Amino acid sequence: SAKPIPGGTLVLVEFDKGIAWVSMNRPEKRNAISPALAFEMIEVLDALEIDDRCSVVVLTGSGESWSAGMDLKEYFRATDKLSYDERMRVYRANGTWQWKMLRNYGKPTIAMVNGWCFGGAFTPMIACDLAIASDDAIFGLSEINWGIIPAGVVTKAVAGVINQRDSLYYIMTGESFNGVRAAEMGLVNQSVPADKLRERTEALARTLIAKNPFVLRQAKAAYHMAREMSWETAAEYLTAKADQTRALDPERGQDKGMAQFIDDKAYRPGLGEYKR
Ligand code: ACO
Numbered sequence: 001s002a003k004p005i006p007g008g009t010l011v012l013v014e015f016d017k018g019i020a021w022v023s024m025n026r027p028e029k030r031n032a033i034s035p036a037l038a039f040e041m042i043e044v045l046d047a048l049e050i051d052d053r054c055s056v057v058v059l060t061g062s063g064e065s066w067s068a069g070m071d072l073k074e075y076f077r078a079t080d081k082l083s084y085d086e087r088m089r090v091y092r093a094n095g096t097w098q099w100k101m102l103r104n105y106g107k108p109t110i111a112m113v114n115g116w117c118f119g120g121a122f123t124p125m126i127a128c129d130l131a132i133a134s135d136d137a138i139f140g141l142s143e144i145n146w147g148i149i150p151a152g153v154v155t156k157a158v159a160g161v162i163n164q165r166d167s168l169y170y171i172m173t174g175e176s177f178n179g180v181r182a183a184e185m186g187l188v189n190q191s192v193p194a195d196k197l198r199e200r201t202e203a204l205a206r207t208l209i210a211k212n213p214f215v216l217r218q219a220k221a222a223y224h225m226a227r228e229m230s231w232e233t234a235a236e237y238l239t240a241k242a243d244q245t246r247a248l249d250p251e252r253g254q255d256k257g258m259a260q261f262i263d264d265k266a267y268r269p270g271l272g273e274y275k276r
Contacts, residue, residue: 006047010037012062013044019205020054027063030116032071035079035090041097049106055213056205057105059128060112066137069119070094070152091152094120099153102127103224106217108208112201113137113179113188119154126157129220131188132204133179134197139187140176161187211273212253218245251276 007013007022014021022044024031048054061067070076075094079087102109102124111125113133118140125131133139141158143150150158150171158167166185170177179191192200208216222241226234246254257274260266267274 003051003053006044006051008040010034011040011044013048015053018053018055018209019058019202020048020051020056021058021060022048023060023062024067025062027061027065029071030065030068031061031063031121032068032074033094033120034071034074035093036074037071038090038093038097042093042101045097045101045105055107055209057107057109057128058112058201058205059102059109059124060114061116063115065116066111066113066125067118067121068116069121069142072146075120095152098123099127099157104221105129107213108205108216108220110201110205110208111188112197113139113182114194114197118142119150120152122150122154123152123157126161126187130204132197132201133182133188133191134194135179135191136194137179137182137191138176139178139182140174141170142174142176144172144174210276212249212251212276214249214251215245215253 005013005015010025012023012025024033024037026032026034026037048057075090079090082090109128111128111131113125113131115134115137117125117137119142122141141150141154149155155171158171162185179188182188183191190200218241222238226238229237253274257269260274261269
């Protein structure tokens with residue numbers, strides 16, 4: 001394709017039959033997140049959302065790390081010298097990609113955690129829809145180890161996926177844990193041996209690619225919204241969202257699925273998707 005590949009030096013993108021493999025790329029700094037990386041990631045995610053070569057985003061890291069968290073020098077020490085407005089601009093860029101864009105992304109996202117994942121890196125990892133880790137990936141809420149609290153939105157993100165006892169245990173001890181433990185706590189969907197990580201992630205991405213993309217988008221938005229609503233409001237909202245989905249779905253999935261099952265007896269929805 002003649003279309004340019006988004007990204008530059010700090011974020012790499014590789015397309016493979018509908019999957020955009022997006023890598024944080026500062027391996028020599030364990031993919032620590034600098035302001036420049038944040039600004040580049042915003043551009044990449046923005047471009048991929050409307051790029052036909054991408055149906056699913058896999059977010060991973062170059063080399064031996066997923067990401068060692070916020071860059072202590074460039075994100076903290078360097079921004080200490082800035083004015084409040086300048087510092088907030090950098091913080092905003094980081095929040096923009098790490099959770100505002102990822103949580104509300106139009107396409108499915110999978111965090112493929114291949115190695116070190118510390119502190120601030122928890123936010124984008126949790127903001128991805130799904131996460132697969134290597135058994136030997138090392139995670140840690142290491143903030144306490146250098147005298148800060150898990151801020152940004154790390155604490156909020158953690159509280160959304162891990163129970164109270166485990167959240168406070170890792171927030172307060174700063175103890176690291178591996179991918180197996182992360183899966184046990186529900187921080188990631190699954191952990192697999194390192195040599196199976198890409199294969200498993202790709203299989204999951206292919207499962208998502210087979211589904212109706214518009215309905216996927218609506219389903220995940222509905223999850224995040226409904227979770228924070230009362231039962232009464234959620235029932236009203238979800239009915240309206242379902243009607244909106246049916247009305248706007250370009251491939252008329254509901255009608256197809258219904259006809260293929262009830263009229264044609266061509267598939268069993270309990271066991272797999274309709275023919276698109
Ligand atoms: N910020 C800035 N630089 C970092 C970071 C970081 N978060 N993590 C690693 N680096 C840099 C190191 O300073 C070093 O740079 P140098 O080669 O210029 O000296 C380089 O990456 C390699 O780091 P090492 O420590 O030598 O790598 P090693 O493989 O031995 O250890 C590990 C990796 C465990 C990830 C270690 O680097 C580490 O503990 N990093 C900090 C993790 C952390 O606590 N992150 C911050 C969480 S808090 C937050 O995000 C808000």
